[in-house]
Each structure stands twice: as C-alpha cells, then as structure tokens.
Amino acid sequence: MKIIAIDSSGLVASVAVATEESVIAEYSVNYKKTHSQTLLPMLDEIRSMTELDLKTVDAIAVASGPGSFTGLRIGSSTAKGLALALDKPIIEVPTVDALAMNMWGCPGIVCPIMDARRHQVYTGFFEFGEDDELVVIKERFAEDIETVVGMLNDIGRSVTFLGDGVEVSKDAIKRCAGVPYRFAPPHLARQRAGSLAFLAIKYYKQGRFVDSSAHKPEYLRKSQAEREHDRNSVDDGR
Amino acid sequence: MNSRAIRMGKVRILAIESSCDETAASVVEDGRKVLSNVIYSQIDVHTLYGGVVPEIASRAHIEKIDPVITSALSEAGCTLSDIDAVAVTYGPGLVGPLLVGVAEAKAIAFAADLPLIGVNHIYGHICANFIEHEDLKPPFMTLVVSGGHTHLVNITDYGRYEVIARTRDDAAGEAFDKVARAIGLGYPGGPKIDAAAKRGNCAAIPFPRAKVGDSEYDFSFSGLKSAVLNYLNHAEMKNETVDPDDLAASFQKAVVDVLTDHSVAAMRQYGARDFALAGGVASNTALRASLDAACRKEGVRFCVPSPVYCTDNAAMIGVAAYTDYLNGNFSDLTLNAVPNLAL
Numbered sequence: 001m002k003i004i005a006i007d008s009s010g011l012v013a014s015v016a017v018a019t020e021e022s023v024i025a026e027y028s029v030n031y032k033k034t035h036s037q038t039l040l041p042m043l044d045e046i047r048s049m050t051e052l053d054l055k056t057v058d059a060i061a062v063a064s065g066p067g068s069f070t071g072l073r074i075g076s077s078t079a080k081g082l083a084l085a086l087d088k089p090i091i092e093v094p095t096v097d098a099l100a101m102n103m104w105g106c107p108g109i110v111c112p113i114m115d116a117r118r119h120q121v122y123t124g125f126f127e128f129g130e131d132d133e134l135v136v137i138k139e140r141f142a143e144d145i146e147t148v149v150g151m152l153n154d155i156g157r158s159v160t161f162l163g164d165g166v167e168v169s170k171d172a173i174k175r176c177a178g179v180p181y182r183f184a185p186p187h188l189a190r191q192r193a194g195s196l197a198f199l200a201i202k203y204y205k206q207g208r209f210v211d212s213s214a215h216k217p218e219y220l221r222k223s224q225a226e227r228e229h230d231r232n233s234v235d236d237g238r
Numbered sequence: 239m240n241s242r243a244i245r246m247g248k249v250r251i252l253a254i255e256s257s258c259d260e261t262a263a264s265v266v267e268d269g270r271k272v273l274s275n276v277i278y279s280q281i282d283v284h285t286l287y288g289g290v291v292p293e294i295a296s297r298a299h300i301e302k303i304d305p306v307i308t309s310a311l312s313e314a315g316c317t318l319s320d321i322d323a324v325a326v327t328y329g330p331g332l333v334g335p336l337l338v339g340v341a342e343a344k345a346i347a348f349a350a351d352l353p354l355i356g357v358n359h360i361y362g363h364i365c366a367n368f369i370e371h372e373d374l375k376p377p378f379m380t381l382v383v384s385g386g387h388t389h390l391v392n393i394t395d396y397g398r399y400e401v402i403a404r405t406r407d408d409a410a411g412e413a414f415d416k417v418a419r420a421i422g423l424g425y426p427g428g429p430k431i432d433a434a435a436k437r438g439n440c441a442a443i444p445f446p447r448a449k450v451g452d453s454e455y456d457f458s459f460s461g462l463k464s465a466v467l468n469y470l471n472h473a474e475m476k477n478e479t480v481d482p483d484d485l486a487a488s489f490q491k492a493v494v495d496v497l498t499d500h501s502v503a504a505m506r507q508y509g510a511r512d513f514a515l516a517g518g519v520a521s522n523t524a525l526r527a528s529l530d531a532a533c534r535k536e537g538v539r540f541c542v543p544s545p546v547y548c549t550d551n552a553a554m555i556g557v558a559a560y561t562d563y564l565n566g567n568f569s570d571l572t573l574n575a576v577p578n579l580a581l
Binding site: 038039040043054076081084217 | 286287291293294296297300301303304305307308318333334337338339340341342343344345346348349350570571572573574575
C-alpha cells in the first residue's frame with residue numbers, strides 16, 4: 001500500500017510518500033511558519049520528482065494533534081481535500097505518537113514535548129516494547145512542564161526528550177528531573193512525516209482510519225472564548 | 239496545471255467560501271446558473287458569545303467543510319470529473335476560517351488536476367447580482383454593505399472595477415451589531431435591528447448623518463455609533479426609559495439615509511443606468527426599500543440579490559471566478575489567505 005503523510009502541527013512542515021517497505025520521499029522544512037503556502041507545493045514537488053500517480057495512493061495520513069491550532073487545521077484541511085478528491089480515507093496519527101516514532105529502538109521512556117504556550121507543553125510517555133513496537137505509557141495530554149517531569153520522576157526510568165518544546169523547557173527539566181535524561185539530536189528532534197507514515201500504515205492495517213468528513217483535529221484544549229465562558233459559568237453558579 | 243486544455247461547452251466551477259461564520263460550497267455553470275448552493279451557518283454556535291469567535295469558527299469550518307462540499311456536488315448532480323475549476327475565497331475575512339477553505343480548495347484542485355481560482359470575497363458579493371438578473375451587464379454602480387465592508391464601486395467590466403468610496407472607520411454592518419448589543423438585542427444585530435425598527439418611529443431621535451470632510455462619497459459610522467451610545471448613557475443618568483424600537487428605527491434610518499444619499503450622488507456623477515446592492519446588509523428591508531425608491535426617482539434600474547445570495551455564500555464566488563476562468567487567470571498552489579485583502 002502507498003500513503004501520503006502530512007505533518008504541519010508545529011514549526012516544521014513535513015510531507016512524505018511511503019509504502020510498507022520504504023519512504024519513497026520525505027520533505028521537511030523547519031524554516032518559517034508559512035505552512036499554508038508551502039505544504040502543497042512540497043507535495044507537488046514530491047509528486048513530480050517520484051512520478052507519483054495520485055490514483056495509486058490508498059490513504060492520506062495526517063498529524064491529528066495536539067499542536068498549533070492553525071497548523072493542525074492547515075494539515076487537516078489539506079488532508080481532507082486530498083481524501084475527498086481521491087475518494088480515500090484519512091489515517092489520524094496523534095502528533096506526539098509520531099514524534100516518539102523518530103526515536104525507534106531507544107531504551108527507557110521517550111517523551112515528546114511540544115510548546116503549548118500558556119506555560120504548558122503537549123506531551124505523552126512512550127517506550128519501545130520487546131517486539132520493538134511503540135507502546136503508549138501515557139496518552140497525549142497538556143500540562144505544565146514541572147508536573148510532567150514530576151510524573152516522569154515517579155515512573156523512575158531514564159527519559160529521552162524531543163520536540164519543539166524542549167527549548168523552552170530545558171531549564172525546568174534540569175531543575176526538576178530526578179531521573180537520568182537526555183535530549184534527542186536535531187535530526188531526530190522534530191516532526192517527520194516519514195515517521196508518521198510508518199505508524200499510519202500500522203494503523204491502517206488495524207482498520208484505524210476514517211472518512212474525510214469525519215476527520216477533525218484533536219486540539220486537547222478548548223478555545224480561549226470557551227474557557228472564559230466555562231469559567232464565568234462556574235463563577236455565576238457559586 | 240494551467241496548461242490544462244479548457245473544455246468546450248458548459249463550464250462548471252466548484253466554489254468554496256469560509257471567510258467568516260458560514261461554511262459554504264456551490265457548483266455554478268457558465269458564471270450565472272447556480273446548480274447548488276449549500277450553506278452551513280454557525281450563527282447558533284456564536285450566539286452564546288455575542289459575536290463571531292475566530293477560533294470557534296475555524297473549528298466549525300473544518301468539521302463541516304467536507305460534508306458541505308459533498309452535498310454541493312451531489313445536489314448539482316456532479317462528481318469532480320464534471321467540474322472544470324475550483325474557486326475559493328482567499329480574503330478578506332478572518333485568517334483562521336479563510337485558511338481552512340484555501341487549504342481544502344488547493345488540495346482538491348491539486349488532487350483532481352483542476353485549475354484553482356482565488357476570489358476576493360467583496361467582489362464575490364457584487365457578483366451575486368448576476369445570478370438572478372440575467373441581463374445585468376457592466377457598466378453599473380454598486381453598493382456593498384456587510385459586517386466588514388461598506389464600498390461604493392463602479393463596475394466597468396467583468397472583473398474590472400473602480401472603488402469610489404469606502405468607510406473611514408466602522409462598516410455599516412458593524413454599527414448594526416454594536417448598536418444591537420448596546421440595546422440588548424444581541425447577535426446577529428442586522429436582522430434584529432431590522433425587526434425592531436419596523437415597530438418603532440424612525441423620527442423619534444435625531445441621530446447625525448456624518449459627512450467625511452475631504453471626500454464626497456466616503457462613509458463614517460463611528461460617530462453615529464457613539465451618538466447612540468451617548469444617547470443611551472444620558473437617558474440612563476437621567477433615569478429615562480428608552481424605547482428600543484424607536485432607537486433601532488432612528489439609528490437604522492440614519493444609516494440608510496447616508497447610504498442612499500451617497501449612492502444617488504455616485505449614480506448621477508457616473509451616469510449609471512443600473513444600480514446593484516450587495517453584501518449581508520443588503521438583506522435589510524429598509525435599505526432595500528430606500529434604494530429601490532431612490533433608483534426609481536433617478537430612472538435607474540435597481541438590482542439586489544435574494545437574501546440567500548446576500549448572506550455569505552459560495553455561489554457568488556463561483557460566479558466571480560468565471561471571468562478569471564475564461565481569461566485563464568489561475569492561482570498556483572502557493573495561494574494563501576489574505577485577511578486584509580483590498581477590493
């Protein structure tokens with residue numbers, strides 16, 4: 001099978017075309033946040049360079065969140081448009097799970113962290129099991145970095161951090177960590193559509209895909225207006 | 239993609255609109271015939287917040303856009319293989335909502351190997367007049383009024399125009415929303431003021447009709463809005479009750495008078511034979527009646543779309559894109575949302 005994979009959840013825009021056996025093409029740009037202008041031209045470049053016939057694509061995989069709200073929507077609406085026009089399903093891959101896949105085979109805990117602003121990170125805890133499968137220890141969530149490190153201390157195993165949240169979290173990690181830790185090198189530390197594609201193909205074989213109409217990003221956070229409204233409702237109810 | 243041969247016969251454009259709080263898609267044939275016009279309105283979602291919340295609007299767009307496009311295609315009896323181009327609003331509007339439509343349209347055009355046409359939302363509103371007025375042809379004069387825009391535009395040819403006037407501050411529709419909020423009518427302000435005004439006396443309160451000093455045609459509505467708010471404050475301090483219907487009627491009359499006067503002056507100056515009203519506020523019954531009467535008096539034909547084509551819709555985008563299609567004026571895959579796109 002052949003899939004197109006898209007990740008525009010953070011600063012990196014990344015597109016890949018992959019089969020079970022190989023990543024045919026992967027194009028990642030970590031430059032400026034103009035995903036809406038770059039994403040499709042990147043895919044177009046891949047198409048012409050690899051002589052890709054879009055009709056031979058079986059599914060569209062997309063980083064489904066968490067991440068930048070706008071970035072997620074650019075990826076999702078691109079995936080939805082492709083899926084609608086090609087009449088193929090969408091494979092939703094959580095962003096942090098795809099990031100963890102970058103660290104395949106890494107011992108200990110893999111902890112992707114993405115900058116979620118408002119003094120929080122989006123994260124999740126992962127490990128690679130005995131059969132080298134990605135195992136989710138704690139599913140994606142949003143939390144402040146001190147609490148996250150505290151939870152990792154409780155687990156008591158060594159941790160590898162990666163993701164665009166590392167930069168803003170480094171000091172807090174150094175201050176709070178009670179377990180051995182390290183940071184992934186730059187070539188593994190950011191979203192890569194090739195890693196996402198590898199996970200997506202596994203999902204597809206398990207029947208985990210949706211119709212393009214049913215797909216929407218998983219933000220892990222309400223909009224500011226909804227949060228304020230909820231807070232006011234609680235205040236009113238006192 | 240631009241090398242694609244133009245198919246002979248009927249031209250069908252799939253159009254997508256997501257600039258504010260309506261998710262819309264349409265199939266338009268030969269620039270005039272609407273084969274389908276699907277609109278999902280988010281009004282209910284935003285009523286709770288008293289106005290459009292951009293992040294909530296963006297989230298609603300991405301949930302609805304595929305079902306809306308699929309419905310537009312099936313109601314038109316089409317599949318993508320019957321479509322000749324994909325058109326999309328790329329501005330002006332809210333950036334988050336615009337990006338959903340633009341990314342979706344680009345992906346469909348790319349995957350279906352169709353030309354892509356980026357359309358200006360305000361020009362789309364003007365083109366809504368071509369749908370029901372088959373013999374309307376440039377040149378003609380237009381007034382576009384909505385929540386974000388107030389423009390007098392001289393349409394010289396299809397796709398060619400000259401902006402004669404714009405608002406210096408608030409758009410007319412924005413003033414409606416703000417006044418509606420101030421007198422407790424809520425969102426959306428336009429239809430609620432229109433309904434209240436029908437019950438009130440439009441001569442009850444003498445609100446000002448603003449002139450912009452250095453321009454004969456430009457508009458200003460912030461002074462009127464302040465006059466309304468001051469009037470409410472004074473009444474509150476003096477413990478007087480204000481009849482919201484009278485206030486709505488008097489406010490609306492002030493807006494309608496200014497829009498009508500400037501329109502008539504422009505018609506005379508440019509010797510217009512046809513005048514077209516467009517935009518969300520074109521649904522306002524008092525404005526329609528006033529301009530209709532003024533045009534009659536001037537011997538000018540008055541055109542206005544049905545309310546369904548005045549509200550944000552994709553049919554108008556499909557109509558506007560037709561000229562670009564015929565001229566081979568296509569966008570490439572770098573097309574981006576431009577929130578402040580000028581007319």
